[in-house]
Amino acid sequence: MALRGRGGAGAIGSTERRRVAAPARLGYTRCMAEASVGPGNAPRREPSSSSNFLTDRVEADLAEGKNGGRVVTRFPPEPNGFLHIGHAKSILLNFGLAARFGGQTHLRFDDTNPTTEDTSYVEAIEADVRWLGCEWSRLTYASDFFERMYACAERLVREGHAYVDTQPQEAIREQRGAFDRPGVASPFRERPAEESLDLLRRMRAGELPDGAAVLRARIDMAHPNVLMRDPLLYRIRHAHHHRTGDRWCIYPMYDFAHPLEDAFEGVTHSICTLEFESNRELYDWVLDHLGPWEPRPRQYEFARLALGYTVLSKRKLLQLVNEKRVSGWDDPRMPTLAGLRRRGVTPEALRDFAELIGVAKNNSVVDIGKLEFALRADLERRAPRAMAVLSPLPVEVTTWPAGRIEELTLPWWPGEPERGTRQVPFGRELLIEREDFAEDPPAGWKRLAPGREVRLAGGYVVRCDEVVRGPAGEVKALRVSHDPASFGEGAPRRGLGAVHWVHATRSLPAPVRLYDRLFAVAQPDAEPDFLAALNPDSLTVAAGARVEPALGEAAPGTRWQFLRQGYFFADPVDSRPGAPAFNRTLTLKDTWAARAAKPAEPPPPKPRREAPAGGGEAGPARRSRADARAEQRAATPELADRFARYRGLGLSEEDADVLTADLATAGYFDAALAAHPRAASVARWLTNDLLGLAQGRELAALPLDGAAFGRFVALVDAGRLPAAAAKALLADLVARGGEPAARMTELGLERIDDRGAVAAAVERALAARAAEVERYRAGEKKLFGFLLGAAMRETQGSADPALVRSVLQEQLG
Template sequence: MNNDHFMLKLIEEELAEDPFNREMCTRFPPEPNGYLHIGSAYAIHTNYMVAASFGGKFHLRFDDTNPLKEDITYVNAIIEDIKWLGYDPKEHIYYGSDYSDAIYRSAVKLIEDGKAYVCDLSPSEMTDYRGTLTEPGRNSPYRDRTVEECLLLFGEMKAGAYLAAAKVLRARIDMSSPNMNMRDPVLYRIIHAEHYRTGDEWCIYPMYDFAHPIQDAIEGITYSLCSIEFKDHRPLYDWVLHELETPSPPRQREFGRLSLTGVVTSKRFLRQLVEGGHVDGWDDPRLPTLRGLRRRGFTPESIRRFITEIGSIRAQSTVDISLLDHCLRQELKGTTVSVMGVLRPLKVVITNYPEGQMELLTIENNSENPELGSREVPFSRTIYVEQDDFMESPPAGFHRLSPGMEVRLKGAYFIRCEHVIKDAMTGEIVELHVTYDPRTKSGSGFSERKVKGTIHWVSVEHTVSVDVHLYDKLLYSDAPPEENEDWSERLNTESLTILRNAMVEPYIRDVGIEHKFQFFRHGYFCTDSKLSSAERLVFNRIVPLKDTWNKR
């Protein structure tokens, strides 16, 4: 076993001293009230990796005990995203709501054992009674209710006799505990809302800290692997299992929480962005949701590679997002076909090239992977080049096209700029007239002279017009926003640039739309699965070619 990961080392040492009498079993327990994001991927990987390393099982269990926010749409999306990511739980998909009867019986047992009571304090009163980090809490005036009275009241709560927040069931532990989570935490609350699975069968629902250990015990989980913010909740997890006399109880252990520079992964803040109309839904390519990354063009292999590169995280950690981009480039550079796409077209007429003539020129599909072969690209008298590849008065060191300067067209000929045609009204450059040297065709062996610059192009007569979306980071700051903060103050207004009528070679249309490509000098692109159609292709730039992580 490769136990370089701290969690594997920890578990291996614990099992050597105190083994379980059952196989390893871990779980990922998302609440179906939103979509998975890149931080979720790290948690999924950690649970899946531990189970696989010990030859065990991995469960997907939905923590669906709050009907106010949950929906089957999220359930289906989470299942699809986890399978796409490569961590398929197969038949091991479970729902916390299926254990409602067992969890209720557990609560009744705690009441009968004098370990839980029904409390009538309002939420604000409970906060006041709870105390602070430096001051102990105070016992609720309802803490000494008898077992019989609490059983009666809890039964009435279940029967729907009370309004929401009128009563709660609390654990009877220690209001002076230095751990705030142990100061008589709430176990059940009243919620009058229809549940997406159980309908109106229940009007009381368990808190996560109470349901979590019971669900783990029911499923035979051995290790409940949680992110680091649940470390202070571990004593309550153990208390519940101990008081319920759980044989061979599961063990909760914690790993670090993953954050990325330039993105917000909080589900609450992501929801504000979506519901506020600041982005194009949960699958907006600028969001760190798995849906957004997938639509942008990230591959599951690149995300798994990124998580593996990060390795062990013991505490809250922020990773530079350029590492994620680097892992994606490493994944794409040897597998994508390199094509010519002109994003901001400038028309060029080759005045000495025969009118009406077209020839097919051979271009390598990928210079780093000869196995991808080559293709033929049509060449004609009129072509498009990038506007940025021409300067009328270039500075020193500019090696592209300018008046009197010669460059190579990629895979084609040398051309020289002879005339610049401008709009008479605006003075804007609208067309270049150039000449070509037929002796300089690529592969002809001509070596009389050299040129320093090579630019890409597409034939006007054979081009395909597409829309291109270029992305930058969505937020100026990745710090959690203040309460009621105006999102518009931190949104990058240039996070999305839309280029209409970019021109690409016909190969892109001919191979279909479910492909990824490298556009020469521009980066890696894919078709937008939401906006593209057979009639009009929309391309998202997945990532530019520049690799800032490699430079570091």
């Protein structure tokens, strides 16, 4: 991001643009670091190299000679929205993993759903990936491979592995059954290959309407993994595609397209988030029946990012935009990369954050304090100091000659004048922060009060002599006297507090937007209505703010620390030469943690203790939690037996380790298994969600016992709850208890698949928004997203979004 300015050492708006070749950390990388800074940019530190289970996997593959020594990863976003901070973790991981081993990373757009995708999203995604410092070796689209995918579909039909089903979608969904109920074969499952092939070609030719037929894989209707029960491979969708236009009217499903794209591109390691763990079986089935492939892609899963005080669901982010709860995708309160960039966050800070949280196999909610810690550490190094008064209180220095202005030379970096200085005007009429004066100060007050002295930052010591009041007795201004001997070389230091200030007339007005966390609760996704958790103070504007004159030349896109206020960013859109506008990136201290009486900063990761080069003792290494649990199992045979039994049930070593942390946790898990014997699902919900909601409490102390928890997971596996509704129900059960099925019904969270019920809900939503419906029908098509959000809320988020969209389109005409 180039900045305007005079250039030169210490010039405001100077910029340094550089490429940094550095080793990857944790599989993340600094492919290219681009810094947009103010004067005196601090040098970046070189990252260290460390490992995780994915780097270990790649190293093992290379050692075994797999894939011909190649490492190819990919980042495959769907172009239906803007990227967010969770995508940044995936981008850095995929690009970093390949860079660490001298491999390649492809940027691939998964454009298989023409109704939600747009070229504007493609352009935004490309810009975000580049901003993070990553350059792809190949740019592809799923649509590049539509012809090859279709050929694969015909091959499956010819070889007896797929058939065309002409039943309604509702019948297919019902026949697939659930975990506790086997599937029922379609009456068209044994349709002759020639007939299915003819129907498939008619589907492609556009002879059949949407929903009239689908192509299904012929696998196993009794398979324990519901996804393997003759899954859909192609569906009809008559919609204009942003790249292929109207050339296609059938589109591949994700589970069919994803493995084929990886194979076509020569991807070796397909890195996905944990929600695709169950899809891996189908991923392998597709490749096994359409190979051989060289290299043969393999899918691996890691924990996606869940961040406190944040929502990362694209649907919810789109709702925030469409309902104008925020100003757009790049609103600085949004967790999108565009929003973070406009707030002043740097790509280096995001890479530091990714390194701090690491790569895990189990989902958990990351404390947002860790992100803010990484931001402060980054901005502290790069942001020069300046003065701004956000809520001005006039101050008259009565002992200063009227009309006289003294230009004080102050450094941008206190104590480091060699990194640049600027001139700050001092005169009779000044402004200080209103909160820096107290008529009846508390104990320990080190700011201004009647009869007390304070130093004006970088300038003179003044004493408050008189308070000027308004008609209602309010404080309107202060009259102070200054000590001429208190400034300059040799001036005595008095140990006083210091306040920032600006000249009343020589300072410049500048809108200053004070951004804060968008949500007021740590887990808004767990709330019945996430919109009710919005923080009403997430944006306030200091409309009367004044900044020192030098900041008038602050180039758009530069970063600053306003003394005692926080870190600020000259808005790249609204700032003008001589008329800057500033966005607050972050306060200087964690005020949220202070409210909760917690430490202000999360500690940085401690370096691993290494043995001295001479072979001496390095001192006792700190035990990890896994080590402590292993020792506990060694001392408790019953725990060791359960660990072995859980591994025998097919659980990963990590899950078995967590579940045998103690006998109480293992007992809770066993009680859940007795109610719902699908070990993988119960373990996943317990380790990924329940432990986080418990917030350190013993599971036995929760109002949700193990058996009830098992019944909750059974509801999810039976398909009766959408993912978001399941999380909301679990949070309610942890807080209040109750029978899961009954609470699901009371809260109205059960999935709605009945088209009539959805139609009634959509009709109610439209009736309540008649004005918007009329504007939409008059041609204001951008209101569709708003109306879709209203319809989804009317169903309380429990309906299939695709069904709601279809019904809404019908009712809108």
